[in-house]
Amino acid sequence: MYKKRSDMTLEELEITREKSHNGSYNLSEEKQEKKREKNREYQKKRRENMTEEEKEKEKDREYQRKKAAKNLENNRDKINARRRERRANMTEEQKEAQREKDRKYRKTSLEKNRDKINEKRREERKSWTEEKKEADSERHKKYYIEHKEIIKSRSVERYKNNKDEINKKAKIRYEENKEEKLSYQKEYYKNNLEKYTEYNKRRYQNKREEDSSRKREYYKENKECLIEYQMKYINELKNRLYEILGAKCAICGIEDRKFLTIDHIHDNGKQDRKEKGGLNGMLRYLKKIDWDEEYIKNNLQILCYNHNLGKGRRIYLDKLDEELTSEERGNKKLLMETFSFFWSV
Ligand SMILES: [Zn+2]
Numbered sequence: 001m002y003k004k005r006s007d008m009t010l011e012e013l014e015i016t017r018e019k020s021h022n023g024s025y026n027l028s029e030e031k032q033e034k035k036r037e038k039n040r041e042y043q044k045k046r047r048e049n050m051t052e053e054e055k056e057k058e059k060d061r062e063y064q065r066k067k068a069a070k071n072l073e074n075n076r077d078k079i080n081a082r083r084r085e086r087r088a089n090m091t092e093e094q095k096e097a098q099r100e101k102d103r104k105y106r107k108t109s110l111e112k113n114r115d116k117i118n119e120k121r122r123e124e125r126k127s128w129t130e131e132k133k134e135a136d137s138e139r140h141k142k143y144y145i146e147h148k149e150i151i152k153s154r155s156v157e158r159y160k161n162n163k164d165e166i167n168k169k170a171k172i173r174y175e176e177n178k179e180e181k182l183s184y185q186k187e188y189y190k191n192n193l194e195k196y197t198e199y200n201k202r203r204y205q206n207k208r209e210e211d212s213s214r215k216r217e218y219y220k221e222n223k224e225c226l227i228e229y230q231m232k233y234i235n236e237l238k239n240r241l242y243e244i245l246g247a248k249c250a251i252c253g254i255e256d257r258k259f260l261t262i263d264h265i266h267d268n269g270k271q272d273r274k275e276k277g278g279l280n281g282m283l284r285y286l287k288k289i290d291w292d293e294e295y296i297k298n299n300l301q302i303l304c305y306n307h308n309l310g311k312g313r314r315i316y317l318d319k320l321d322e323e324l325t326s327e328e329r330g331n332k333k334l335l336m337e338t339f340s341f342f343w344s345v
Contacts, residue, residue, distance in 0.1 A: 055119050237283040238262075249304035256304075263311065264301040 001040060005013060050058065072079060087098065110117065125133065143249065144151060159166055174181065241262065248255045250263075262282075289295060303311065316324070316332040324332065 041192070048252055159294055186208060234283065239285075240291065241296070241300070242302065243301050244291075244293055245300060248302065251307045252300045254304045259304045259306075260302055261305055261308045263301050263308050265301050 003012070005016070008016065047055075047058070087095065090098065125136075128136070242257075242260075247257065247260065249260065254260075286296070313335055316328060316335055319328075321329065321332075
């Protein structure tokens with residue numbers, strides 16, 4: 001059953017107020033606007049259908065409203081003083097209830113009008129003196145340090161709940177002040193260059209030390225295990241090569257694996273090692289080419305250590321001087337000197 005507000009008890013009035021407040025507060029921005037539009041239309045229609053007498057009454061009400069607002073504006077101090085006095089006479093219980101009510105009001109009004117309030121603050125700040133700005137930022141810093149945890153958790157919570165809206169706003173604000181912001185950043189960087197380089201250096205060093213010490217630690221702790229794993233890996237791959245090429249010297253046929261080596265048929269071992277990085281690298285490479293048997297048979301052979309070394313000597317002796325690189329020429333010279341030393345003995 002509909003009840004006029006003027007007929008309600010104070011308690012009922014409070015409940016109704018609360019209900020309508022929560023109702024509109026929980027609506028989305030779109031729905032709120034729709035509601036306002038509907039209300040505007042209703043008021044318009046109502047005014048059109050008024051009798052002269054009603055119009056007169058409405059005018060009077062409007063006048064009273066304006067007068068009350070003006071009264072509030074002009075006598076704010078007086079009204080506030082009266083309010084304070086009333087509060088001073090309250091019992092502790094009433095005071096606490098009033099405080100709770102105030103807190104609730106402040107919270108909802110802050111949530112609701114955050115943008116407006118922030119905008120107003122920004123506008124106000126523009127007319128401040130440098131001193132005042134400085135003092136204000138000091139105050140903020142102090143407050144932030146004292147309430148760091150709670151501020152952070154609140155802002156995280158707020159971001160979680162309004163992610164899209166916040167991102168949208170930030171994007172708009174960035175686009176609006178892009179050039180100003182970039183030039184400010186540039187200027188700041190220029191003026192604090194030392195700070196930046198110092199910071200970067202420190203960070204790099206810390207990270208490097210941390211990394212290498214971590215690696216060292218890890219190696220130290222797992223040394224035996226790592227070596228065992230490495231040997232196992234290499235032996236497995238070697239065995240696979242022996243399966244393809246035969247586990248014996250291609251020249252003398254010796255089968256003792258202690259003496260067996262892997263040899264490049266076309267004497268491009270050095271270049272290959274450079275490209276693939278030693279035995280490990282070559283084995284990795286073989287894995288990469290999926291153990292292509294044709295490549296292996298055409299390029300690699302198993303030789304005993306003696307024949308591998310002897311082959312190396314023969315290369316230098318068989319080739320013409322012009323065909324050798326300067327390094328090979330040096331090696332040949334060394335070999336000849338060794339031979340002539342042994343012959344002369
Ligand atoms: Zn041999």
